[in-house]
Amino acid sequence: MKPETLNFFDKVYDIARLIPYGRVTSYGAIANYLGAKRSARMVGYAMNASEGKEVPAHRVVNRNGLLTGKHHFDGTNLMQQLLENEGVKVVENQVQDFDALFWDPAKEL
DNA sequence: CTCTTGACTGAGG
DNA sequence: GCCTCAGCCAAGA
Numbered sequence: 001m002k003p004e005t006l007n008f009f010d011k012v013y014d015i016a017r018l019i020p021y022g023r024v025t026s027y028g029a030i031a032n033y034l035g036a037k038r039s040a041r042m043v044g045y046a047m048n049a050s051e052g053k054e055v056p057a058h059r060v061v062n063r064n065g066l067l068t069g070k071h072h073f074d075g076t077n078l079m080q081q082l083l084e085n086e087g088v089k090v091v092e093n094q095v096q097d098f099d100a101l102f103w104d105p106a107k108e109l
Numbered sequence: 110c111t112c113t114t115g116a117c118t119g120a121g122g
Numbered sequence: 123g124c125c126t127c128a129g130c131c132a133a134g135a
Binding site: 026027028031037038039040041042043044045046047048050057060061062063067068069070071072 | 115116117118119
Binding site for chain 1: 129130131132133
């Protein structure tokens with residue numbers, strides 16, 4: 001299908017939904033897969049608008065594995081709870097074993 | 110149309 | 123390894 005078929009946001013949601021259970025990825029990885037490596041901020045921006053949609057935004061963190069978007073969730077530790085519920089260890093808003101749990105759509109897909 | 114803001118990232122000191 | 127600066131692009135006021 002044409003790239004124009006889906007909006008940038010929709011593409012982001014599509015990728016986010018493909019993130020395997022118990023895995024995490026970075027905004028940059030998604031942006032890179034979409035061909036907009038420099039638009040990592042847009043990915044986060046899209047996530048902000050993902051509320052109300054079935055998108056595992058909690059599986060998306062920044063390149064450091066830091067839960068930079070946890071403040072956008074209802075509670076203060078909801079994002080962390082969701083990740084830990086999937087077996088992902090989180091300490092101080094930071095994903096443990098991030099390199100091992102990292103899921104790159106450009107490589108895994 | 111212009112300015113500000115932001116769930117980011119890479120490079121430089 | 124930590125801190126700071128600049129580039130990036132889209133949406134809202």
